[in-house]
Amino acid sequence: MQSERDSGSVDHSRRQFLSTAAFGIAAASAARLVPAIAGEVAAIRPFRIAVPDEQLVDLRRRIAATRWPDRETVSDQSQGVQLATIQDLASYWATDYDWRKIETKLNRLPQFITEIDGLEIHFIHARSKHENALPLIVTHGWPGSIIEQIKIIDPLTNPTAHGATASDAFHIVIPSMPGYGFSGKPTGTGWGPERMGRAWAELMRRLGYTRYVAQGGDWGAFVVDQMGLQAPEGLLAIHTNMPATVPADVDKALLAGAPAPSGLSTDERRAYAQLEATFKQVAYAKLMGTRPQTLYGIADSPVGLAAWLLDHNDADGQPAATVSAALKLPSSNNGDLTREDILDNITLYWLTNTGVSASRLYWEYKGGFFNAKGVLLPVAVSVFPGEQYQAPLSWTKLAYPNLIHYNKLDKGGHFAAWEQPQLLADEIRTAFRALHRSVER
Numbered sequence: 001m002q003s004e005r006d007s008g009s010v011d012h013s014r015r016q017f018l019s020t021a022a023f024g025i026a027a028a029s030a031a032r033l034v035p036a037i038a039g040e041v042a043a044i045r046p047f048r049i050a051v052p053d054e055q056l057v058d059l060r061r062r063i064a065a066t067r068w069p070d071r072e073t074v075s076d077q078s079q080g081v082q083l084a085t086i087q088d089l090a091s092y093w094a095t096d097y098d099w100r101k102i103e104t105k106l107n108r109l110p111q112f113i114t115e116i117d118g119l120e121i122h123f124i125h126a127r128s129k130h131e132n133a134l135p136l137i138v139t140h141g142w143p144g145s146i147i148e149q150i151k152i153i154d155p156l157t158n159p160t161a162h163g164a165t166a167s168d169a170f171h172i173v174i175p176s177m178p179g180y181g182f183s184g185k186p187t188g189t190g191w192g193p194e195r196m197g198r199a200w201a202e203l204m205r206r207l208g209y210t211r212y213v214a215q216g217g218d219w220g221a222f223v224v225d226q227m228g229l230q231a232p233e234g235l236l237a238i239h240t241n242m243p244a245t246v247p248a249d250v251d252k253a254l255l256a257g258a259p260a261p262s263g264l265s266t267d268e269r270r271a272y273a274q275l276e277a278t279f280k281q282v283a284y285a286k287l288m289g290t291r292p293q294t295l296y297g298i299a300d301s302p303v304g305l306a307a308w309l310l311d312h313n314d315a316d317g318q319p320a321a322t323v324s325a326a327l328k329l330p331s332s333n334n335g336d337l338t339r340e341d342i343l344d345n346i347t348l349y350w351l352t353n354t355g356v357s358a359s360r361l362y363w364e365y366k367g368g369f370f371n372a373k374g375v376l377l378p379v380a381v382s383v384f385p386g387e388q389y390q391a392p393l394s395w396t397k398l399a400y401p402n403l404i405h406y407n408k409l410d411k412g413g414h415f416a417a418w419e420q421p422q423l424l425a426d427e428i429r430t431a432f433r434a435l436h437r438s439v440e441r
């Protein structure tokens with residue numbers, strides 16, 4: 001975190017977050033001075049989380065002091081996150097939830113900070129022990145964070161422990177997007193997916209990776225699409241689990257609220273209906289896309305923040321069905337999304353005071369959401385059934401003419417790395433397996 005950030009509960013404690021402790025092999029390879037621009041050097045510094053106790057005490061106090069609204073006047077979730085749901089979550093959050101568990105888990109991972117294009121970027125850099133591992137940069141989305149992806153780190157860096165071979169190994173870089181988590185908060189405009197794509201290319205270059213691949217879902221899918229358009233030197237291919245495939249005529253009809261164009265196949269008509277439903281559930285995106293600064297309540301109230309982050313849609317409704325189910329699941333032994341996962345992510349937003357700064361990404365982006373972008377680089381696509389729409393193969397081939405992998409899975413959804421980490425790891429391995437051979441030895 002940078003000391004110049006907006007005032008917040010964690011901002012004044014930046015020094016407590018930084019540590020000079022070594023992180024083993026990964027730190028030795030990444031925490032160094034490397035060329036950035038001719039005549040300059042860019043520092044990559046180790047990073048460690050150490051939230052002061054008083055901030056956690058203040059969080060619990062604020063939750064306990066919540067002024068609650070009346071109960072919704074319907075029996076379903078059509079008016080938003082139900083009062084009983086958020087009260088149950090708040091009760092657990094204020095009394096039994098332990099932030100230190102996820103803090104410890106994150107601190108076991110090699111984390112770093114470096115300045116790119118005037119902004120401090122936080123990232124995890126987990127290197128595989130296997131020779132010739134393929135470098136991979138993974139980007140999260142909203143309302144997520146790096147916590148979304150930590151379940152896929154070991155399956156990808158240590159594949160032999162997860163039923164794969166050493167030749168399937170990856171070195172993984174997971175940055176926090178600008179305005180999210182422990183990265184810096186932009187103080188000016190311009191940090192949209194396009195600029196992030198350029199920053200990620202610089203980050204990989206700075207880490208010494210001359211050939212690499214990129215992966216993303218949600219906003220991460222926008223970033224990797226932009227990287228595919230920019231085609232920076234060294235980027236071999238991208239993988240997306242939220243592909244942008246909608247043809248121009250279909251996208252125009254959707255935006256106009258018109259009937260589906262004639263001649264669509266069964267899969268295409270299904271996708272059209274899913275997109276129609278999705279566009280009726282994105283009021284949160286419209287508000288963040290037009291008036292993000294108005295969301296003062298999510299910076300002042302933990303419960304307000306939690307409700308806002310929970311009210312995200314997937315193919316099965318709003319709030320997302322997988323998130324609603326997770327709130328009822330205290331723990332899991334097979335990687336399922338749980339209540340702890342949800343609170344880890346919400347608490348990270350609270351402690352870093354990034355509810356509003358993260359929202360501005362919607363304001364920054366002026367392009368279409370699911371429309372084809374014209375990416376010509378090799379692209380791999382995984383279609384999960386719980387995604388906001390299931391991209392048909394026909395549209396996907398048109399949107400990504402250099403399609404190297406396409407697969408429809410039978411479970412998992414919008415938060416694939418969070419919900420089904422093993423399945424997503426398998427998809428990434430399969431998608432990029434042939435590219436391992438092209439990495440410079």
